[in-house]
Each structure stands twice: as structure tokens, then as C-alpha cells.
Amino acid sequence: QSALTQPASVSGSPGQSITISCTGTTSDVGAYDYVSWYQQHPGKAPQLMIYDVSNRPSGVSNRFSGSKSGNTASLTISGLQAEDEADYYCTSYTSSNTRYVFGPGTRVTVL
Amino acid sequence: EVRLLESGGGLVQPGGSLRLSCAVSGFTFKTYAMSWVRQTPGRGLEWVSSISSAGSNTYYADSVKGRFSISRDNSKNTLYLHMNSLRVEDTAIYYCAKRLTTSHPGADFDYWGQGTLVTVSS
Numbered sequence: 001q002s003a004l005t006q007p008a009s010v011s012g013s014p015g016q017s018i019t020i021s022c023t024g025t026t027s028d029v030g031a032y033d034y035v036s037w038y039q040q041h042p043g044k045a046p047q048l049m050i051y052d053v054s055n056r057p058s059g060v061s062n063r064f065s066g067s068k069s070g071n072t073a074s075l076t077i078s079g080l081q082a083e084d085e086a087d088y089y090c091t092s093y094t095s096s097n098t099r100y101v102f103g104p105g106t107r108v109t110v111l
Numbered sequence: 112e113v114r115l116l117e118s119g120g121g122l123v124q125p126g127g128s129l130r131l132s133c134a135v136s137g138f139t140f141k142t143y144a145m146s147w148v149r150q151t152p153g154r155g156l157e158w159v160s161s162i163s164s165a166g167s168n169t170y171y172a173d174s175v176k177g178r179f180s181i182s183r184d185n186s187k188n189t190l191y192l193h194m195n196s197l198r199v200e201d202t203a204i205y206y207c208a209k210r211l212t213t214s215h216p217g218a219d220f221d222y223w224g225q226g227t228l229v230t231v232s233s
């Protein structure tokens with residue numbers, strides 16, 4: 001069972017915006033600004049999309065944005081495109097024995 | 112170009128051992144902390160272990176503590192994961208991953224290998 005909670009699936013039409021939530025605790029998401037988001041297409045390795053809550057690595061589209069409020073972080077994808085259809089995982093640094101915790105993943109479907 | 116190439120996966124019986132390797136190129140290996148992350152269809156992504164840039168600090172998930180050992184050889188640009196007392200539930204694709212930043216312990220793995228499959232079965 002994952003330490004972070006994400007919705008199993010989110011869908012949207014091309015051009016729309018969607019938001020994926022990631023809920024943790026005061027030991028992880030709520031305690032540190034060390035939340036990252038990963039995109040994973042089938043058969044591929046995960047790709048870092050957002051780090052430190054809201055920073056985008058070089059090369060990642062500005063359609064992807066991140067935020068945090070309390071124990072919940074969010075990933076927003078604006079101007080949804082067919083290529084955005086993938087699984088999305090959040091992760092956070094944690095003060096518990098486990099250094100990093102992942103969410104179970106959210107399947108994004110572009111209708 | 113940054114490259115991470117895992118090797119050493121395969122089929123092993125419960126209780127057996129394996130050593131995974133991750134050969135890297137394209138960046139100054141000795142500068143960055145490195146990690147192993149595994150993935151199973153049923154449990155998604157799971158952080159396994161991390162090691163500091165110099166190798167002096169290591170960290171493990173509770174599920175592998177006491178059985179797995181992470182190490183690195185900065186002269187060979189290679190990361191290792193020594194896996195002992197393997198269990199069926201250790202079956203997964205194992206990825207090595209590089210940290211993006213060096214200033215704090217964030218969960219920012221910016222480069223990943225292609226993964227190596229470990230199957231634990233009798």
C-alpha cells in the first residue's frame with residue numbers, strides 16, 4: 001500500500017486542463033517542498049516532469065505545472081494533448097524510515 | 112548524453128542472490144547521489160535504496176533492509192545493488208536513477224536507466 005494517495009484515473013478532452021492530486025502526511029508532502037511528479041508511458045522508464053513542488057526540468061513543456069497546499073500536492077496539465085496519455089506518479093521525500101515514498105499512480109486518458 | 116545502463120537481472124530461486132550493476136556515462140558520476148527504484152504491475156513504483164555521492168551514506172526501504180546492499184565505484188562510474196535472500200515479492204523491474212540536484216535530499220530523479228527484470232521464482 002502506497003504512502004501517498006492519488007486518484008486511479010483522470011480523463012479529459014484535448015485542449016482541456018486536468019489536475020491530479022497527491023495526498024500525503026505531515027511527515028512527507030506537508031513537511032517538505034520535495035515533491036516530484038513523473039510521467040511514464042507503457043514500456044518506458046519514468047520521466048521527471050516536476051520537482052521541488054513546482055519546478056520544471058529543462059525540456060519539459062510549460063503545460064505542466066505543480067503546486068502544494070498542506071499535505072496535498074497537485075499536478076496540472078493544461079492544453080491536454082494525445083501524447084499526455086500516460087501514468088503519472090507523485091513522490092516525496094519523507095522523514096520516516098523510508099527516504100522516499102511514491103503514490104500508486106494515476107492513469108491519464110485523453111478522450 | 113547522459114546514459115544509465117542496468118545489467119545483472121534474471122531468474123533466481125527464492126533465497127538466492129543477484130548483483131545488479133548500473134554503468135553510467137555523460138555526467139560526473141561522483142558528484143551525484145544515486146538510487147534504485149523498482150516497479151511491479153501490482154505495486155507501481157517503489158523506492159528501494161539510495162547512496163550518497165561519495166558512498167558514505169546509504170539508505171534502504173524497510174522491505175529490503177538487511178537483505179539488499181547498495182554500493183558504488185566512482186572510479187568505474189558504476190552503481191551496484193547486491194540482493195540477498197530474495198523473495199517472490201522482490202520480482203520487479205529494477206531501475207537505477209540519478210538525482211537532479213545535489214543541495215538537498217529531494218525526490219528528483221532526472222535520468223533513469225531502461226531497467227533490468229528480476230524474477231524470483233522456483
